[in-house]
Each structure stands twice: as structure tokens, then as C-alpha cells.
Amino acid sequence: MSSKTKIVVLRMKEVIYTGIFAVLGILLILLLIFMFVPKNKENNNTPTTVPTMKYIAGVYSAPIVLSNNTLDVEVIVDENHINSIRLVNLSETMTAMYPLMQPSLDSLSEQIYEKQSTDNITYTENSKYTSMLLLNAVDSALDKASIE
Numbered sequence: 001m002s003s004k005t006k007i008v009v010l011r012m013k014e015v016i017y018t019g020i021f022a023v024l025g026i027l028l029i030l031l032l033i034f035m036f037v038p039k040n041k042e043n044n045n046t047p048t049t050v051p052t053m054k055y056i057a058g059v060y061s062a063p064i065v066l067s068n069n070t071l072d073v074e075v076i077v078d079e080n081h082i083n084s085i086r087l088v089n090l091s092e093t094m095t096a097m098y099p100l101m102q103p104s105l106d107s108l109s110e111q112i113y114e115k116q117s118t119d120n121i122t123y124t125e126n127s128k129y130t131s132m133l134l135l136n137a138v139d140s141a142l143d144k145a146s147i148e
Contacts, residue, residue: 053079055145061088062140064133069094073105073137077145082116085109085138100127105134118142 055077062073071094076084087105095102104127111121118139123131 053147055079055082055142056147058145060141060144062137062144064137066094066098071101073134073141075138075141075145077142080116082112082142085112098130100130101134103127104130107131108134108138112138 057078058076060075060077062075063070064073069091071090072088074084074086074088075082085105085108087101090101104123107123107127108121108131112118115121118135121131121135123135
């Protein structure tokens with residue numbers, strides 16, 4: 001039995017490499033745990049704003065019947081904003097018979113764009129009924145677009 005000297009340098013490198021990979025593996029597991037575990041603690045100092053959708057984006061219309069003529073109020077919305085309100089199928093005879101339609105809608109539209117709602121909209125006494133009719137049509141179109 002002859003004894004041969006063995007060099008353990010390669011095995012020591014393997015032990016060192018194995019130790020390094022084990023430490024890196026543990027660090028990777030800890031990193032994944034910290035990243036994906038939900039945080040149950042709420043910090044009341046920072047407000048969290050979650051954007052919620054009010055509308056289904058699209059073009060919605062509501063009809064208005066005046067003297068056997070029909071015109072539509074068209075409302076264009078995206079997820080959170082009212083982008084456009086306009087009268088569709090407004091003929092010249094309707095404009096002549098009801099001259100306050102377009103100016104009333106323009107006045108209402110400005111307020112609705114600013115407030116992004118039909119609540120607390122003001123209108124003049126001269127166009128009270130026209131404005132109420134248009135506002136009801138806009139509300140009807142927004143109800144169609146509403147998520148709730």
C-alpha cells in the first residue's frame with residue numbers, strides 16, 4: 001500500500017463555489033419573498049389614489065323629439081372624462097324654430113367640461129326649458145356610458 005499525496009485544491013474551489021452559490025440562492029429567495037409578499041401595513045400619511053373608470057369609452061347619443069322632428073345629443077367620453085357634447089341631425093328648420101338650442105348647449109357644454117359632471121349646472125332664465133331639455137338628454141347619454 002503505497003500512499004499517494006492528493007491535492008485538495010480543486011475540491012476547495014468546489015466548496016468555495018458551492019458556498020457562494022448557496023449564499024446567492026438564499027439572497028435571491030429572500031429578495032423574491034420581500035418583493036412579492038403583500039404589505040398589510042397601511043401608511044395613512046400618504047394618500048393612495050386609484051384611478052377608477054367612470055365611463056365606458058365611446059360615443060353615446062340620446063334623442064330629443066320636438067314637433068315631430070328628432071335630433072340627437074351626442075356625447076363622446078373616455079374612461080374618466082367627458083370630451084365632447086354636440087347636436088346631431090340639427091336641420092336648418094329646427095335651428096330656425098328653436099334658435100336657443102345651439103347657444104344653450106354651448107353654455108351647458110362649457111360647464112360640463114369644466115366640472116366633468118352634470119351636477120350644479122346653471123343656466124339663464126331665457127333658456128330655462130331648453131337647457132333643462134338638453135341637460136336631461138346629456139344625462140341620458142351619460143347613463144348609457146356609465147359603468148355603474
